[in-house]
Amino acid sequence: MEVYLDNSATTKVSEIVKNEINDILNNYYGNPSSIHDIGMKSEKKIRKARKTIAKYLGCKNEEIIFTSGGTESNNLAIIGYAIRNRKKGNHIITSKIEHKSVINSFEYLKTQGFDVTFLNVNQKGMIDLNELENKINENTILISLMHVNNEIGNINKINEIGDLIKKNNSNAVFHVDGVQAFGKYKINLRNIDMYSFSGHKIHSVKGVGGLYKKKSILIDSIHKGGQQESEIRPGTENLIGISAMGKAVEEIIEEYENNYKKVLELKESFTKYLNDNIEDCVINGAGVEETSPYVLSIALKNIYAEVLLHSLESKKVYISTGSACNSKSKKYSHVIEALNIDEELMKGTIRVSFSKYSTMSEIEYALKALKDSIDELRKIIIRSK
Amino acid sequence: MKTLIIKYGELALKKSNRGYFEKVLINNLKLNLTSFNEVDIRREHGRIFIEFDKYEFEEIIEKVNKVYGIVGFAKSIKIENSIDEMNEAAKNLVEEALTRKNYKTFKVVVNRANKAFKVKSPEIARLVGGYIYNAFEDLDVDVHNPDLIVKVEVRKQSYVYADEVKGLGGLPYGTGGKSMLLLSGGIDSPVAGWMMAKRGVVVEAVHYHTYPFTSKQSTEKVLKLAQIISNYTGEIKVHSINILEIYKTIQEKCPKKHFTIIGRRFMTMIAEKLAKQNGCISLITGENIAQVASQTMEGLNITNSSVSLPIFRPLIAFDKLDIIEIANKIDTYETSILPFEDCCTVFLPSRVEVRPNLDDVVKYEDVLDREKLINDALSTIKTYQITPETEIEF
Incomplete structure (x- = not known):
């Protein structure tokens, strides 16, 4: 049995999406910008995808900008907004556990003279809303926080945060990195000005994503070119990627509530098994209620995460780690490091992430493999100390 | 016609074996140049001539520079017998030589083997020399020390x-017997293998890993080194x-301070067994006196005593910086x-016995079932045939 539990990294492409891609490859080659009927035919595909996604997010069609993926969407939203609107203020806020594409956009803006606040998180990975409120001032133009954290699964209550932001500074714009939430929840854009998403996390293909941008918000483009995507993201459209993502959303709209329930059950039984059978094991993050059922971060004492990853790989169970084990340097992910937990736990932090295709029998197989590997490795690791 | 004239000095010393060495060298050159179809390689007057028209000198030289046994070579132009x-x-050759080095003086040396050409050697030297002298303003004649x-x-x-x-030197690959190299992903062992190969020794390699305690990339890295x-x-x-x-068994049953040396002995014993199975009559390691705690003279002696085949350590007296220089080259x-x-760090004890005693080590090792451990390890063997063209991936 092959058990893929690294769905926060990427997901496998669904059959419906594969068929859509085949159809595009076989029947659509026109440039969506061409004004003859071969071009129009392609353009229609893009329009359809845009409509599907706009409907799912509850926004206007023209508020969707297609990009090459989550990283570009985050870059475009943050850098594009800050550069365009710097006359309104110089202060921007994010947190220490954002995706690198957000953190590094903020780091870049810092070099461009912006005053940047990185919010701390507590040991459960939660930001302090009081701290956020205190940091917002009249110079604050942009706040970027993620919807679901990709490493520990924490959910930010983005609408409440949006309300809070607007209450404190109605001019501040709120960007949400929604890559890990898109296609998994009903999304409400109340008091959210920009929202990033990606195709390959929801069983579409790599290399496509998008940004919801409220119509009234103005941002600078990063790419310079033609008129595509309202000139905000020029370049010939990624017809295959965009159609595939549209199709994936179409498919998922029908089922995300059921998927959620199913995956939640899997996560609960996974967690229960860990609590009952594995010693010195801590679940990272905010707890079942406030984390995504799709993501489970597990900290294990007396384990090197990377060794465990390879041990599971040899049993065809695929997960990811929160640290790169390297005998010369110990590197932890910035998210795990921000949690400020015991270093022993950081070393042994792994991430298990589920998808709608995960099954209970896969989970049972994975848990058995996990227990065997942990027992086997701990014997060696404890003896070496 | 472009001609590369190749010299292989040391072979000349090999007297009765000379023909064999030359044959191997030519064969190696042919193998290294297989991707060039229209190249003529032949032996003449104690040198090898590589003739071609279709290719650039540099692409041929790049390959020739990787053939052991060549002392030197020169770019040459084959022409009709005419002044x-x-x-x-x-003129063309001098012009090109001047782009590489700022030569101040020159002389022309002539060898007239074909007496049918009526202009005699001193006269040819004078004519060609005069022509060059006139063509390059800054170049003077010096017949004593050009x-x-x-x-x-x-x-x-x-x-x-x-x-x-200057060529790579050494002896033609394949003329020096066959040996098993203990190849790691470090800096030293690839250099050690390369140096032995330079003396004509055919190198086969064995690599040890402790997956899942090491990643597949570490094996891939070793294969890439072998490919180089x-x-x-x-x-x-x-x-x-x-x-x-x-490793697990040693960790469980032997004292920590002897872990490294016993592990080392097992690697050597496995290598010897593999060597004998594959027709190798010696082992090669990248070990170096005192580079790490386990490579003391005592440690090396104890490793030696685990096997009967000789272990060659070409880097034994090299400084690290000198090894790095070759690795770069x-x-x-x-x-x-x-x-x-x-x-993995779990198998690197914090304290290693620097002056181990053979009797102690053997006493602790005797607790283990050597035969079984070695055979079990050998049953995990994966063998790769690596060439410059191999796609290395898992």
Whole structure:
């Protein structure tokens, strides 16, 4: 049995999406910008995808900008907004556990003279809303926080945060990195000005994503070119990627509530098994209620995460780690490091992430493999100390 | 016609074996140049001539520079036996030589083997020399101690060449017996293997890993190192063996301070067994006196006593910086310093016995079932045939 539990990294492409891609490859080659009927035919595909996604997010069609993926969407939203609107203020806020594409956009803006606040998180990975409120001032133009954290699964209550932001500074714009939430929840854009998403996390293909941008918000483009995507993201459209993502959303709209329930059950039984059978094991993050059922971060004492990853790989169970084990340097992910937990736990932090295709029998197989590997490795690791 | 004239000095010393060495060298050159179809390689007057028209000198030289046993070579132009053509060829070669080095003086040396050509050697030297002298303002003649020697050889046709370049040296690969190299992902062992290969020794390699305590990338890295060496040797065989069970057993049953040396002995014993199975009559390691705590003379003696085949350690007295210099020259350094480790920290005890005693080590080792551990490890063997063209991936 092959058990893929690294769905926060990427997901496998669904059959419906594969068929859509085949159809595009076989029947659509026109440039969506061409004004003859071969071009129009392609353009229609893009329009359809845009409509599907706009409907799912509850926004206007023209508020969707297609990009090459989550990283570009985050870059475009943050850098594009800050550069365009710097006359309104110089202060921007994010947190220490954002995706690198957000953190590094903020780091870049810092070099461009912006005053940047990185919010701390507590040991459960939660930001302090009081701290956020205190940091917002009249110079604050942009706040970027993620919807679901990709490493520990924490959910930010983005609408409440949006309300809070607007209450404190109605001019501040709120960007949400929604890559890990898109296609998994009903999304409400109340008091959210920009929202990033990606195709390959929801069983579409790599290399496509998008940004919801409220119509009234103005941002600078990063790419310079033609008129595509309202000139905000020029370049010939990624017809295959965009159609595939549209199709994936179409498919998922029908089922995300059921998927959620199913995956939640899997996560609960996974967690229960860990609590009952594995010693010195801590679940990272905010707890079942406030984390995504799709993501489970597990900290294990007396384990090197990377060794465990390879041990599971040899049993065809695929997960990811929160640290790169390297005998010369110990590197932890910035998210795990921000949690400020015991270093022993950081070393042994792994991430298990589920998808709608995960099954209970896969989970049972994975848990058995996990227990065997942990027992086997701990014997060696404890003896070496 | 472009001609590369190849010299292989040391072979001349091999007297009765000379013919065999030459044959192997020519064969190796042919193998290294297989991707060039229209190249003529032949032996003549104690040298090898590589003739071609379609290719650039540099692409051929790049390959020739990776063939062991070549002392030097020179770019030459083959022409008709005519003074005009000699002049023109000499001028072109000197012009090109001057782009590489700022030569101040020159002389022309002539070898007229073909007496049918009526102009005699001193006269040819005078004519060609005069032509060059007139063509290059800053170049003077110095017949006693010239910077640059321009050679003219008159045979059925004539060859003109200048500016001899040093070759890789060593002896033709395959003339020195076969040996099993203990190859890790570090800096030293690839260099050790390359050096032995340079003396004509056929190298086969064994690599140890402790997956899942090491990643697959660490094996991939070793295969890449073998591939770099294969640019010099041609196809190289690499055996990859998982010794996790051995490490686990040593960890469980032997004192921590002897872990490294006992582990080392097992690697050596496995290598010897594999060597004998594959027709190798010695082992090669990258070990070096006192580079790490386990490579003391005492440690090396104890490793030696685990096997009967000789262990060659070409780097034994090299300084690290000198090893790195060779690693850079042969292009293994950048790969060697990639971060994928051969050994996980759990198997690197914090304290190693620097002056181990053989009786102690053997006493602790006797607790283990050597035969079984070695055979079990050998059952995990994966063998790869690596050539410069192999796609390395898992």
